[in-house]
Amino acid sequence: MTAVNRPARLNRTLIALIGLLLLVAGGYAIAAQRGWLGWVDRSAALTPGTAAPATWVFYAIVVGAITVGLLCLRWLAAQLFRMPSTEKWQLADEKSVGATVLSSATAAAAVVADIESFDSVDSASGWLSGPGRAPELHLIVTARPEADLTELRRRILGEAVPRLRQALEVGVIPVTMELRLTDDRKSARVR
Template structure:
C-alpha cells in the first residue's frame, strides 16, 4: 500500500468536503434558505479597526499556510527510489557499489538509442533482487514500442548480466517531447 498517496487522497477529500460545505453554507445564507445570520446586521460589532497585532497574526498564518501548500506541491513531484549501497563479500574482500553508480551507464546506453533524447534510470531494492525504474524521453515521431523493445532486448539483458541477477523487474515510462527532429549533442 502506498501510504503517502493514501494520505494525499484523504487530505484532498477532506479539504474538498470542507470547501463544499463552506460554499453550500454561503449560498444557502445568501439566498435566505438558511436563517443563521441576519443580512442587515453588521458582520463584526462596531466599526473600529482591529488592533495591529491581528493583522500581523493574519499575515503570519497566511505565510505559514502558503509555505505548507508549497511543500505539499513539492511532494507531488516525481519521487525517485532511494539509492542503496550494495555490498558483495568476496574471497579477497568486500565490494560496495552504490545503485546510482550502477544505473548511470545503463541510462547512458539507452540515451544513445535513435530517437531518445534523455534517459534516467534508478535501481532500488536489495542487491539480490533489484528493481529498475527507467524514464525515457523520446522525439514525438519515435515509435515507443520500438524503444521499449530495444530496451527489453538489448539494455536490460546487459544490465542483468552486469549485476549478475536472473530477473530484473523494469518499470518503464516513455515521455514524448513536443519537439521533433535531430538533437544536437
C-alpha cells in the first residue's frame, strides 16, 4: 500500500466484512424459508401481532435509511481519486531580502508537460506533495501499447526528474509512478 492510497486496506476490509455479513444474512434467510432451521417456524408471522407499529417506528426507519444512504454516498465519494491540495513553497532563505513563491501545481505541470513530450506517452498527470525542500513526486503516465515501459521509466527518471530536481534545487525527489497502457480496443471502437 502506497502513501498515495492510504484508505485502500480499510476499504477492502470494510467491503469484505459487509459482503460476508450480507452472505450470512442471505444464507440465514434462505435456510429459514426452506425450513432447514429447527428453531424457526416457517408459518409464523414475521412480526408479532396484527396491529400497525407506532408512528415513531416509521420515522426511525426513514431516518436510519437516509443516514445509511448518505454514509454510502460519502464512502463512494471517498473512493474517487483525489490529488492532494497544492502547496505554496517559498524558495528563498529566511536571510534573503526577497522571496520566490512557487505553487507545487506549477512545478508538477512542468514535469508533466516534459513527460507528455516523450514519443510513447499518450497522457500524464502528476503532483508534488510535501515541503518545498523535500518534495515527493507522484506520477500517473499512460503510454501506448507498443511502448517499452522499461525505457519509458528510464527516461522519466533519467531526464524529466533530474530537470525538476535542478529547477527546485533539491538533491533527491522520491518518485511514485503508475504506468498504464492505452487500450487499443476502446480507441478502435470510438470514432
